[in-house]
Amino acid sequence: MxxxxxxxxxxxxxxxxxxxxxxxxxxxxxxxxxxxxxxxxxxxxxxxxxxxxxxxxxxxxxxxxxxxxxxxxxxxxxxxxxxxxxxxxxxxxxxxxxxxxxxxxxxxxxxxxxxxxxxxxxxxxxxxxxxxxxxxxxxxxxxxxxxxxLSKKVYLDVFNRQIITLLAQGIKTKSLPSHLNLSISTIEKRKVQIRDYFGIQKGNDEDIIREAKKLGLV
The missing domain is CATH 3.40.50.2300 (Response regulator)
Incomplete structure (x- = not known):
């Protein structure tokens, strides 16, 4: 054959x-x-x-x-x-x-x-x-x-998922504290975790959204 x-x-x-x-x-x-x-x-x-x-x-x-x-x-x-x-x-x-x-x-x-x-x-x-x-x-x-x-999903706890979702909806970082019970400094630390999860060494909110979309998270 x-x-x-x-x-x-x-x-x-x-x-x-x-x-x-x-x-x-x-x-x-x-x-x-x-x-x-x-x-x-x-x-x-x-x-x-x-x-x-x-x-x-x-x-x-x-x-x-x-x-x-x-x-x-x-x-x-x-x-x-x-x-x-x-x-x-x-x-x-x-x-x-x-x-x-x-x-x-x-x-x-x-x-x-x-x-x-x-x-x-x-x-x-x-x-x-x-x-x-x-x-x-x-x-x-x-x-x-x-x-x-996939094991790194521990990084994507409920708050980190909410941050990604809100960013994808067009909410700016400075406005996130009004949507979450978190300080701006805590949010910035969590964004570092999110970028680490996505393998982004340096990046802005648009980079986070792009990677989240690639993985079907938003």
Missing amino acids: KLKVLMVDDHPSMLEGYKIILSYNSLGFEIETTTAFNCEAAYEIITKKNSTFDMVFLDYSLPAYEAMHINSGEDLAILVKTHLPNAKIVMLTSHSEALILYNIVRNIEPAGLLVKSDFSADELLTAFEVMVHDGIYHSATVKQNIKEL
């Missing part, structure tokens, strides 16, 4: 490695691969009429296609969901930041999400077999970092 796979990565050696590894799959699939090295080339393939693929491997960080506002593998994944709705999406990334991984899972819901430093040839084959059988595969760093991120 033949499986058509699109692989997108700006490192040709990585693509060759993936192709060789998948050729050793134990399910008897013949892997027919198409490759692209940047967002523009991938865009042309994905949006081509009558283009069909069973699986699409996407690197997260790729040279952008600025004319079409395609800046990453995540943007390409959204295209895949539109133009190749039956294709299983596999995101591969060198990023291990919890929020990036969480957002990929939340926004794309890929069949597979693997941090490149995590997996060996054997693990890639294991992930491939799980995905072929309609399972979801997350590599070790993905599982651990998302688990840690």
Whole structure:
């Protein structure tokens, strides 16, 4: 049985490695691969009429296609969901930041999400077999970092959630004490906790609102 796979990565050696590894799959699939090295080339393939693929491997960080506002593998994944709705999406990334991984899972819901430093040839084959059988595969760093991120919900107690909600409603920080039984200094300390939770080193109220929306909190 033949499986058509699109692989997108700006490192040709990585693509060759993936192709060789998948050729050793134990399910008897013949892997027919198409490759692209940047967002523009991938865009042309994905949006081509009558283009069909069973699986699409996407690197997260790729040279952008600025004319079409395609800046990453995540943007390409959204295209895949539109133009190749039956294709299983596999995101591969060198990023291990919890929020990036969480957002990929939340926004794309890929069949597979693997941090490149995590997996060996054997693990890639294991992930491939799980995905072929309609399972979801997350590599070790993905599982651990998302688990840690979600555990930080202790930061979002009732007051912090109220602060986020009021900011999202357009209430300015200086006006928050009139809505909450908290002093302005306490509110500022809580905003530091909120920014820490969102992974924002420095940021204003708009940054807090943006991150809260990304996580579906407001």
